[in-house]
Amino acid sequence: MTMILRHLTVDSSEPYELARFWSEVTGWPLSDEDVPGDDEVLVEAPSPVPGLLFIRVPEAKSAKNRLHIDWVPDERTRDEEVDRLTALGAKLFEDHRTREGMGWVTMQDPEGNEFCIERSTIERNA
Structure with a gap:
């Protein structure tokens, strides 16, 4: 089943x-x-x-989420998406980007729920 x-x-x-x-x-x-x-x-x-x-x-909300969503931008780079989401009201929570361009960003929505923005499809294929 x-x-x-x-x-x-x-x-x-x-x-x-x-x-x-x-x-x-x-x-x-x-x-x-x-x-x-x-x-x-x-x-x-x-x-x-x-x-x-x-x-x-x-x-x-009183503690870190035990489950969160990882998002991959399709039309923008990871960093462009982080900027767009910040303008919408999201907050940067943890920055896991590396100098080489790898990594992800953990953000929080307006009520503090964590989610991650990974490198975009374009960045992964480059």
Whole structure:
């Protein structure tokens, strides 16, 4: 028996606002059913990629994530993507770039959830 990964679910204090941030990051749309103030908001990914579901929880994030997403830019370099995400409201958390151009950057979204930006597809193929 197999299973299909439907959503990656993220606890949030403000689901709609965080989903809007991630919609800007990914270029994926919010569900047409979601409105500001909803307790659950879905960022719809292109099939077969799982969507990002943000759900309201009463407690704030208190520790480093045990699971995070690694992203590979497709249209920009890693460093251009880091700059773009910083302008959207992400924060640099840990910088693992090397002088030789290798490595990745760990960032935090506006609610402090960690994610990584790796070298782009173009950079990997160069």
